Each structure stands twice: as C-alpha cells, then as structure tokens.
Amino acid sequence: MSTHFDLLETRSPDERARAFFSELPNAVRAAQKLPAYAEGLGGVDPESVCTPQALEALPLLRKSELPALQAARPPFGGLSALPPSAFARLFQSPGPIFEPETDDRDPWGTGRAFHAAGVGAGDIVLNTLSYHLTPGGFFFDAGARRVGAAVIPAGPGNTEQQVQLVAAYRPTVFAGTPDFLNIVLDRAIAQDIDVSSIRRALLTGSALTPQLRDRFDGYGIDIFQSYATADVGLIAYESTSRDGLITSEHVHVEIIDPGTGRPAPEGSRGEVVVTKLDPERPLIRLALGDLSAWIPGLSSCGRTGRRIEGWLGRCDLATKVKGLFLRPEQLVTVKQRHDFIREITALVHIAGGREAITLNLYGDAISRPASDAARETFRSITRLDCGVCTFDIKEYINKSNLIEDIR
Numbered sequence: 299m300s301t302h303f304d305l306l307e308t309r310s311p312d313e314r315a316r317a318f319f320s321e322l323p324n325a326v327r328a329a330q331k332l333p334a335y336a337e338g339l340g341g342v343d344p345e346s347v348c349t350p351q352a353l354e355a356l357p358l359l360r361k362s363e364l365p366a367l368q369a370a371r372p373p374f375g376g377l378s379a380l381p382p383s384a385f386a387r388l389f390q391s392p393g394p395i396f397e398p399e400t401d402d403r404d405p406w407g408t409g410r411a412f413h414a415a416g417v418g419a420g421d422i423v424l425n426t427l428s429y430h431l432t433p434g435g436f437f438f439d440a441g442a443r444r445v446g447a448a449v450i451p452a453g454p455g456n457t458e459q460q461v462q463l464v465a466a467y468r469p470t471v472f473a474g475t476p477d478f479l480n481i482v483l484d485r486a487i488a489q490d491i492d493v494s495s496i497r498r499a500l501l502t503g504s505a506l507t508p509q510l511r512d513r514f515d516g517y518g519i520d521i522f523q524s525y526a527t528a529d530v531g532l533i534a535y536e537s538t539s540r541d542g543l544i545t546s547e548h549v550h551v552e553i554i555d556p557g558t559g560r561p562a563p564e565g566s567r568g569e570v571v572v573t574k575l576d577p578e579r580p581l582i583r584l585a586l587g588d589l590s591a592w593i594p595g596l597s598s599c600g601r602t603g604r605r606i607e608g609w610l611g612r613c614d615l616a617t618k619v620k621g622l623f624l625r626p627e628q629l630v631t632v633k634q635r636h637d638f639i640r641e642i643t644a645l646v647h648i649a650g651g652r653e654a655i656t657l658n659l660y661g662d663a664i665s666r667p668a669s670d671a672a673r674e675t676f677r678s679i680t681r682l683d684c685g686v687c688t689f690d691i692k693e694y695i696n697k698s699n700l701i702e703d704i705r
Contacts, residue, residue, distance in 0.1 A: 299413070299416070299418045301600065302413075302600065302601065303409065303410045303413040303414070304547075306547040307410075307544075307547060307600075307601045307602065307603065308600060308601065308602055309602060310602060311602055311604075314547075314602070314603070315350075318550050318575070319348045319349060319350075319353075320348070321575050322347055322348060322353065322573070322575065323344040323345050323346075323347055323348060324344070324575075324577070325573070325575045325576075325577070325580040325582065326339060326342060326344040326347045326356075326580075326582060327344040328379075328577055328580050329580045329582050330342070330344070331379065332376050332377060332378070332379060332580075333371060333376030334359065334367055334371075334375055334376035334377045335359070335376075335377075335582065336376075338356070338357040338359070339356065339357075339582070342356065353550075353552075353573065353583070354552070354554075354560075354561065356582060356583050357583070358559070358571065358583050358584075358585040359581070359582065359583060359584050359585065360584075360585045360587070361395075361527075361529060361584060361585060361586050361587055362587060362616070364393065364395050364529070365393045365394060365395055368394075368395065368396055372396070373388075373396040374396060374398065374579075375396075377579060377581075378398065378578065378579040379578070380398075380578055380579070382398065384578075385398035385399060385400060385401075386398075386399050386400055386401035386405075387399040387433070387436065389431060389432055389433045389528065390431050390432070391431075391432050391433070391528045391622075392432075392622055392623060392625075392628070392679070392680055392681055393623070393625070395528065395529070397433055397528045397529060398579070399433060399436060400578070403440070403444055404440045404441055404444040405436075405440060405531070406433070406436070406437045406440060406441065406526065406531035406532060407441070407531045407532040407546055407547075407548045408437050408438055408440065408441025408442075408444075408524070408526065408531070408532045409440070409441040409442075409444030409445050410441075410532060410535060410546060410547065411441060411500060411522070411524040411532055411535035411536075411546075412438075412441050412442050412444070412445045412447065412471075412500060413445050414522070414535050414536065414537040414538070414544070414599075414601075415471075415498055415500050415520075415522035415535075415536070415537075415538075416498065416520075416538060417442065417445055417447050417470075417471050417498060417500070418445045418446050418447060419445075419446035419447065420446075420447075420470075421442075421446075421447040421448070421470045421471050421498075422447065422448045422449075422450065422467055422468065422469040422470055422471065423438070423442040423447050423448070423449045423450065423469060423470075423471040423472075423473050424450045424452055424460070424463065424464065424467075424469040424471065424472050424473065424474075424496070425438045425439055425442065425449050425450060425451055425452060425453075425473045425474070426452050426453060426454050426460070426472070426473065426474030426475075426478050426479075426482070427453070427454070427473065427474050427475075427502075427503070427621070428453050428454050428681075429451055429453050430453065432528065432622075432681075433528050434503070434528070434621060435451065435453060437502075437526055437531070437532075438473040438474075438500065439451060441532075442471070442473065447471065450463055450467055450469055454474070454475075454478055457481055457482060457485040458485060458489070460482055460485070461482060461485050461486045461489055461491045461493065462491070464482070464486065464491065464493050464495065464496065465491050465492065465493075468495035469495060469496060470495055470496065470497050470498065471496065471497070471498045471499065471500065472496050472498070472499040472500075472519070473499070473500045473501075474499075474501065474502075474503070475501060475502065475503040475504050475620055475621045476501050476503075476504055476505070476506045476507070476510045476514075477504060477510075477620055477652045477653045478620070479499055479501065479510075479514065479519075480510055480513065480651055480652055481652065483513070483517065493517075494517075494518070496517075496519055497518065497519065497520060498519065498520045498521075498522065499514065499519050499520070499521050499522065500522050500524055501521060501522065501523055501524065502523070502524045502525065502526055502621065503618070503620065503621025503622075504618060504619065504620055504621055504653055505609065505705065506521065506523060507648065507651075507705070509651055510651060513651070522535070522536045522537075523535075523536045523543060523608055524536065524543070525543055525588075525590075525606075525608055525609055527572075527586060529581065529584060529586075530549060530572050530574055530581065530584065530586075531546075531548070531549075531574075532546045532548075532549075533545065533546055533549055533551065533570070533572060534546060534551070534605075534606050534608070536608075537597060537599040537601060538599060539597050539598045539599040541593070541597050541598055541599075541605065542593040542597065542605035542606060542607060542608070543605060543606050543607070543608045544597055544599075544601050544603045544604075544605050545603045545604050545605070545606065546603070547603065548574065548575075549572050549573065549574050550572070550573040550574075550575075551570060551571070551572055551604070551606070552570075552571040552572075552573075552583070553568040553569065553570060553571070553590055553591065553592055553606070554568050554569050554571055554585075555568050555569075556568065556569045556613045562591070562592070564591075564592040564593070564594045565591055565592065565593075565594070566591060567589050567590070567591050567610055567611075568589065568590070568591065569585055569586070569587065569588070569589060569613045570585075570586045570588045570589070570590050570606075571583050571584065571585045571586070572584050572586060587612055587613055587616060588609055588610075588611075588612060588613075588618075589609070589610040589611045589612060589613050590606040590607055590608060590609060590610050591606065591607045591610060592604060592605070592606060592607075593605040593606065593607060611703075615699050615700075615701065616701070617646055617701055617703045619646055619653050619655060619682055620653055620682060622680065622681055622682055624644065624646065624655065624680055624682060624701060625701075626699065626700040626701055628676075628679050628680050629642050629643070629644055629700045629701070630642075630700070631675075631679055632657075632672060632675050632676050632679060635675050636668070636671065636672050636675065638661045638662070638664055638668050639659050639660070639661055639664075639672060640660050640661045640662070640691045640694070641659075641660040641661075641691065641694045642657070642658065642659055642660065642700065643657075643658045643660075643700050643701070643702065644656065644657055644658065644684070644700065644701045644702070645658065645702050645704065646701065646702070646703040646704065646705060647703075647704050647705060648705050653705065654684075654685065655682060655683070655684040655685070656684060656685045656686070656687055657672065657673065657676055657684045657685065657686045657687070658686075658687050658688075658689060659672055659686060659687070659688045659689070660688075660689045660690070660691045660693065660694040661688070661690075661691055662690070662691060663690075664688040669686045669688050670686075672686065673686050
C-alpha cells in the first residue's frame with residue numbers, strides 16, 4: 299500500500315491554496331445561478347473572490363436553515379440546478395434534510411480516510427452505519443470499496459446477528475459509531491464469540507470518550523476517527539500519526555468565532571464552515587454549527603492539509619447523538635402531537651459507557667401507555683431511541699434549552 303492516497307495530500311500549503319482559490323470564482327459563478335444563493339451572492343463579482351479575505355466576506359449559509367429552504371423549494375432548497383432524477387441515490391436525514399448522491403466511485407470522499415487508517419485490499423469492513431434513507435452507510439461503503447476492501451453492509455442494530463457475521467466472515471475493520479462498537483463487543487462477550495479479527499475501527503458520528511478508547515485499546519483495536527456530514531461528505535480524518543484530524547482535499551475549511559464571524563485563532567474553539575467546489579452543487583461557506591479548533595503545524599505522517607481537533611460540540615441548540623442530530627424543534631413536534639404533554643425536555647448522557655437519551659415529560663398524571671406513545675413518536679421523528687421519565691407539571695423548571703447534554 300502506498301503511503302498516501304494521492305499526490306494531493308502532499309502538496310505544499312501554498313499549492314493547495316492556489317488550486318482552491320483559482321477554482322473558487324467558478325464555484326461562486328455557479329452558485330449565483332441557484333435560488334438559495336441568489337440574494338446573498340447576487341452583487342458579488344466572482345472573479346474578485348480569489349483570496350481568503352474575499353471568501354470570508356461572503357455570507358454564511360447555515361445548515362440549520364436547510365430544512366426551511368428545502369420546504370419552501372423542494373427537494374434541495376434551490377442548492378442544485380439538477381433534478382432529483384439526475385442523481386444516483388436520494389436520501390433524507392433527520393430535520394428533514396434531503397441530500398443527493400452522485401454516481402462517482404467514491405462520491406463522499408471517504409476512501410481517503412480508510413487509506414489513512416491502513417485499510418486496503420485483503421481487508422473486510424463491517425459497516426454498521428445505516429443504509430436506510432440516510433447516506434451514512436453509503437459513506438463508508440463506497441470509501442471502503444474505493445481502497446479495495448470487501449464490505450459487509452450490516453447497518454446498525456441486530457447485534458446478535460452482527461456478532462454472528464463477525465464469527466463467519468472474520469472482518470478486519472469495524473466502521474460505525476463508537477457507541478455501537480461498544481455494543482458489539484458487549485454482545486460478543488455475552489455470546490462467547492471471538493471478535494479478535496477486528497484490528498482497526500474507523501469511527502464517526504459521536505464523541506469518542508476516553509473510557510471507550512481505553513476499552514477498544516484493551517481489545518487491540520486501532521482507532522481512527524473521521525468527521526463527515528451528509529451535506530459535504532468527508533471533512534477531516536485521522537492518520538496513523540494520531541496528531542489530529544487532517545482536513546480532506548475536496549473541501550476548504552474555515553473555523554470562525556461564532557460571535558464575530560472572524561477567523562478563530564489557532565487553538566481557539568470556533569464554528570466549522572465548509573466550502574466545496576462541486577460544479578453541480580456548490581457549497582459556499584456552509585456553517586455546520588459544529589465546534590472545532592485548529593492545530594498548529596503539519597502532521598508527522600507527511601500529509602500537508604491543516605489539522606483540526608475533531609468535533610468539540612455544538613454552537614447552536616442542537617446536539618449529535620449516535621451519529622444523528624437531536625434538535626429542540628423535534629422535541630416541540632413530539633409535544634404538539636400529544637395533548638397530555640405540557641412541557642418536554644431531553645437529557646443526553648452516558649449510561650453504561652454508551653450515549654443515551656432520557657425524554658422528560660411533564661403533565662398531569664401521565665400514564666404508561668401515554669409515555670410509550672410519546673417514545674414511539676420521538677423515535678419516528680429522530681430515529682433515536684430514548685428512555686422516558688414522567689413528572690407532574692408542578693415539577694417543571696423553565697430552562698433556556700430543551701436539550702441538556704451532560705456527556
């Protein structure tokens with residue numbers, strides 16, 4: 299296996315910047331033809347957007363705005379000139395947010411992350427991200443096959459069947475969330491099934507706690523983190539140097555101070571903003587709401603892309619749980635669908651080493667069948683499971699945020 303995925307990874311920072319800013323005017327010109335950008339970019343001279351300062355002066359497109367944009371102009375909110383039939387696959391993520399997939403060999407760019415983790419021909423990847431409606435499963439499926447690995451399209455859940463697959467196929471790589479890898483290991487222990495064939499794991503979707511990393515290390519599993527979103531694809535990935543997440547070659551990343559909108563100093567937390575030069579669906583300064591921070595210098599692995607610390611939380615009121623976003627408006631929808639719920643909050647926490655959600659319902663003597671119905675509504679809206687606690691409305695204390703994250 300070659301040391302690097304391609305020559306792009308070892309360009310000098312100046313070469314990388316020149317290549318990006320030489321193509322940026324074309325992306326701005328393409329974006330100006332799209333309804334979603336018409337107002338914000340309408341008076342901009344595309345040829346003038348050829349420096350970091352010029353890019354930073356352009357307005358942000360916030361990911362939190364996408365559901366409303368897409369509801370007003372379905373399905374893609376005026377972010378693509380192509381009809382849905384022009385794409386290979388069509389997805390819906392919670393929000394809802396609708397995303398297309400092209401028919402490229404590795405449309406989400408995740409082959410780069412697998413290669414950096416040492417995955418290639420001869421490996422078998424147990425892919426536990428969902429293949430149902432959301433693009434997560436296809437993120438890792440295409441990337442693993444791009445580097446020559448075989449893929450078991452397992453998806454999440456069905457842990458008993460998962461460990462049977464491990465026993466039969468002896469996969470060498472786990473791909474999915476940290477929480478689900480932990481669950482698979484627990485089930486394997488319970489069923490006395492050997493999972494020692496898994497030597498590497500490419501993880502995404504949620505925070506990797508020190509406790510989980512220690513446990514995976516105890517099993518001899520080399521952990522590699524990756525940061526991706528359904529709108530953009532791969533944003534950053536970890537190499538064998540374990541010195542931060544290296545930004546991907548198909549995106550340009552900014553980290554801005556959420557208060558001022560100016561570039562955040564190295565080492566300071568800020569909001570991740572991504573620009574992607576896709577001629578069919580350009581993304582100009584998409585503000586993801588995720589927090590991260592720049593790491594000074596370059597990776598010792600020889601890749602020259604800038605490095606970030608990975609996902610450090612949210613700067614809005616949403617939070618990411620088990621790879622999916624939990625948003626306050628989703629809790630409001632649950633409340634609106636059940637008259638017995640007078641107030642609702644959610645607690646995101648760690649239980650037994652795993653990420654968990656407890657839905658707190660406040661009302662007048664809420665019955666067990668009623669709380670079960672609310673739980674099912676929550677599941678259908680968020681695609682996340684939860685526990686439920688019920689309280690008398692007199693116990694409710696008004697809070698500024700419906701979601702409390704104490705992980």
